[in-house]
Amino acid sequence: MAIIWFIVGVIGRALSRVLADDLKEWTPIIVEKLIQSALSKLPADHQERFAEEWRSHVKDVPGHIAKLSVAVGCNLAVLKIRLEIAYLSFKRKLSTSIIYISFLGLVMALLCGLFVGKIVGRTSESTAKPPAEEAAVMVILLVVVVAMISSKPVKYKLS
Amino acid sequence: MTGPTLKVLALFLSNRTDEIAGSEIAKNGKLASGTLYPILLRLENAGWLTSRWETEDPRELGRPRRRLYRLTGEGARSAKAAFNEISLGTGALVWR
Numbered sequence: 001m002a003i004i005w006f007i008v009g010v011i012g013r014a015l016s017r018v019l020a021d022d023l024k025e026w027t028p029i030i031v032e033k034l035i036q037s038a039l040s041k042l043p044a045d046h047q048e049r050f051a052e053e054w055r056s057h058v059k060d061v062p063g064h065i066a067k068l069s070v071a072v073g074c075n076l077a078v079l080k081i082r083l084e085i086a087y088l089s090f091k092r093k094l095s096t097s098i099i100y101i102s103f104l105g106l107v108m109a110l111l112c113g114l115f116v117g118k119i120v121g122r123t124s125e126s127t128a129k130p131p132a133e134e135a136a137v138m139v140i141l142l143v144v145v146v147a148m149i150s151s152k153p154v155k156y157k158l159s
Numbered sequence: 160m161t162g163p164t165l166k167v168l169a170l171f172l173s174n175r176t177d178e179i180a181g182s183e184i185a186k187n188g189k190l191a192s193g194t195l196y197p198i199l200l201r202l203e204n205a206g207w208l209t210s211r212w213e214t215e216d217p218r219e220l221g222r223p224r225r226r227l228y229r230l231t232g233e234g235a236r237s238a239k240a241a242f243n244e245i246s247l248g249t250g251a252l253v254w255r
Contacts, residue, residue: 049226050196052212053181056223057192060182069191076193084200 027064034071041078043085050074050081102146109143160241163194167202168238171230178211178227199228207234 035054039047054074058067117136166188170179185195202208210228217224230238 052223053196053226054192056180056225057182057185059222060180060225070185073192073194074196076191077196080193080197081200084197084204088204 023064027067031058031067031071034068035074038071038074038078041075042081046081046085105146106143110140113137113139113143161198163188163190164198164202165241165245166190167195167198168207168230168234168241171208171228172235172238172242178229180213180225180227182225184228202234203228205234207231207237 035051035058038054039051042050054070058070061067061070113136116139120135167184167190170184170188181192181195181199184190184199185192188195190198199208199210203210207230208228209231210226212224213227215224
């Protein structure tokens with residue numbers, strides 16, 4: 001029985017050494033593949049930055065297992081980074097849409113104001129011209145104020 | 160605000176004038192890269208951090224350039240406020 005355990009021990013030791021050597025040889029390749037895989041999932045405008053940053057991080061870390069762990073972590077980071085980028089992009093689009101809609105509303109209100117002003121001006125006496133103009137100006141001013149308030153850029157906040 | 164984010168901010172507050180690389184933050188804050196980089200990006204997007212590439216030539220260094228992060232004035236104020244807010248509830252350390 002002792003002889004069997006001895007043989008198993010010797011084989012196990014030899015195998016672990018071979019595996020350790022293999023791991024050393026393969027680590028740079030595996031790490032690079034993992035980083036490339038993580039980068040491929042990022043938007044193009046973020047790839048260059050993180051490529052250099054993550055590769056320098058891997059270089060800074062001592063030990064093969066730690067390097068692998070950093071590279072695996074980069075793949076996990078990508079999921080959160082993509083969410084972050086999507087959230088920011090949505091906020092920017094929302095902000096831009098509000099500005100466009102407000103501008104459109106402003107133009108519409110301007111036209112409505114002028115139209116209302118013209119009708120009131122036409123139905124009133126010639127002396128009633130100022131109230132018609134005032135009505136139009138008031139409507140325009142009101143819409144400008146509403147547009148300015150609603151188109152205020154959305155600031156990114158940490159919660 | 161999450162625990163890892165507070166850890167990152169605490170590191171920056173203790174090294175107010177220093178620029179810190181991601182690998183250093185990970186090492187000192189004991190944070191995994193999967194947690195750290197989304198936090199750094201988030202803080203940068205919020206204007207709490209700024210970052211730049213180190214100026215040395217990567218060929219001379221023999222490795223890719225590090226990205227160096229620094230806490231902004233707004234970031235420092237907001238981070239201190241966040242820590243103070245937490246301390247009101249827990250009685251923990253207050254940053255001044």
